[in-house]
Amino acid sequence: MDFQRKTTGESATNNIEFAQATTRKPLELLRDTEALLRRPTVATLMPILPPKLGNRLQELQEVAEDSLTDLALIDLEKISDWEMRSPRIRLGLSFVGFGALMVVVLLLYLNTLHPELSTVEQIRQYWYQYVWFVNLGVAGMFMLGREAMRPRK
Structure with a gap:
């Protein structure tokens, strides 16, 4: 048996021409992608909504x-x-503030709706939420620390 492959001519893969990628700015891609999602959604919702709400949705589409x-x-x-620099500081402060606010809301929730649970039982039952909110605050602190250590120009 002959297992050697015999080529009889030029293969078609040698003649393939690939399309050149167009370099588009990321914000243009965002605009186009969002529009491709928004326009059919608005067109679908317009007949269903009351006229006043439909007009408002149309105005919002034009603003977008x-x-x-x-x-x-x-x-x-x-x-x-x-x-x-300023947006990064604001985002870091937002992470810290939101994490702290949610820890307080979680504690308020646990103390008002589950007063029968001890602190250890509360942490055991809601440890996942504690971890998320504390980590969000820690991420914000890291962002603020990075900005503080960034050299001024």
């Missing part, structure tokens, strides 16, 4: 279209590290 078009014009390469 305008906002995302303006957003797509932003060149991310021109935004400096210094300009991003």
Whole structure:
């Protein structure tokens, strides 16, 4: 038996031309992707909704279209590290604040709706939520610490 493969000519794989990828900005991709999801959704909901709510939804769609078009014009390469400092600090503070707020809400929930449980039983039963909220606060603290250690220019 002959197991050697015999080629009789040029294979078709040698002639394949691949399409060139177009380089689009991330914000343009966001705008286009969001529009592809939003437009059919709005078109589906418009006949179902009451006229007043449908008109409001149509207005919101126009605002979203305008906002995302303006957003797509932003060149991310021109935004400096210094300009991003304030948003990073705010995001870190938001993480810390939200984590702390949710721990307090969880404690309030446990003390008002489950007063029969001891502290150890509460932690045993709701440890997953404690871990999430504490880790959210810790992540915010890391973000703030990173900003504090970032060199000023």
